[in-house]
Amino acid sequence: MLKDITIGQYFPGNSPLHRMDSRMKLVLTIVFIVMLFVAKNKFSLFVGIVFTLITYLISNIPFKMILKSLKPILPIIIFTSVLNLFFIRTGEILWQWKFLKITEDGFNLAVFMTVRIVCLIIGSSLLTYTTSPIDLTDGIERLLSPLKKIKVPVHELAMMMTIALRFIPTLIEETDKIMAAQKARGADMETGSLIKRAKALVPILIPLFVSSFRRAEELALAMECRCYHGGEGRTRMKQLKLHLVDFCAVIYFAVFFAGIIIVNTLT
């Protein structure tokens, strides 16, 4: 039951997107977001849509997964488009009922924003679909490493993220086990008032905390036994290196970014 939750939605594959350097993917995702916001009319946004579509096709990710990533933001999309639809009062009136009215401008903006948000989500979820969480934290660590100069503990933060990600499945499994054990002792978690249900969590949370502390201590000990002493002078098993595919990606992005700017100025 709890196993159904996927955290870090990595979908293994061997597309060019999968093979790209995680740092490059992070940077280009930011470029992509900027690109979508630079597009200021429907023609340039159309270029953005084409771009998103092509990138999606390259990634080889099943369409079902994309839909899944859109589901959680559906309320936001509906909310913003309703706001845009009813509160923009300029332009020709399309529909009116008492004080509610929908104008052409409002309608256009609502569609425009919706398309933009959907593209945004699809594009940025491609990042998490094609990059394993470990690669992602590695990339973040490397990208943020200049901040070490101003005493930001970048390596430690990245290590924390990696360990947290590593332990999520373990903790889920543990929670499942403890829940089963307490249920076997007659713990009732499904019925009763909210307060009663919150109280029913105590027999699960306490053992979970206890075992988490135990695990943390064991892991710290194991790391110390292997002479872990922080980021200084640490080498990596997986060296991040830019390849041909990364440079191709830069060119691909540059072409479309230029395209959007040109369409922007032409129309």
Added chain:
Amino acid sequence: MAVIKTEDLTYVYGEDTPFRKVAVDNVNLSIDEGEFIGVIGHTGSGKSTLIQHFNGLLKPSSGRIFIDGEQLWEDKARLREIRFKVGLVFQYPEYQLFEETCYKDIAFGPRNMGLSEEEIDRRVRETARLVGIDDTMLDKSPFELSGGQKRRVAIAGVMAMEPKVLILDEPASGLDPKGRAQILGLIREYHREKKNTVMLVSHSMEDVAKHCSKILVMNKAKVSMYDTPVNVFHRADELTAMGLSVPQVTKVFNRLKAQGCDIPEDVYTVGFGSELIMKILSQHKGADL
């Protein structure tokens, strides 16, 4: 009457995914009241999945389960009631302790059953005595106890519910020999005192041979044997083929028999084995004189 009965019980993990795995395959079992059953099978043979069905933690993909004549899952509201009839002790049960004192932790199950305070008190004290936890320890935090003591408190927590069937999943794993003997001894004591059905999942053939009246062998999601220890260990070759084995003493005696000694085949405890050797030796002595 059979206290646990299954009809074509099947359970599939991850149905409709690439990871689909049949964990329990068409199991038909009938377990009589008062038995002490040892459940053996190699890792991943479906033992744990099977026992989780007996108190309704898992819902069978198909097939039916009857506990004490009543069908599980027929009426979901009754599920919790039926669950109290089958007590399940998981592996490493000490990790589920959570209360401030051992007393409260043992009382958790009985309290969930909605018993009166006096009844709860009686059950807690009785099971604590049974598992060898004295009164001073009852007021301590379970986190102050040693590993073996924690385990006994956790087992007492399930025993205090006085289930008709007590199922224990490897209750002695990770303990030293003394702790093992203690735990298995108290389970045996419990069985003798309460006359309830006990199911013991174990990897140790010696333990199973020593304590159980019947042995259930799981292999590849199926029940491949359910018989008395004599009959099960008689099929040593089949057990070995499943990645299991027979008690070491049985191996010794089988080898002796293969070399032509005139001994019975049902030697599976050290006690009986040594008795037998003494008997044969004394006979030989008699012959020599």
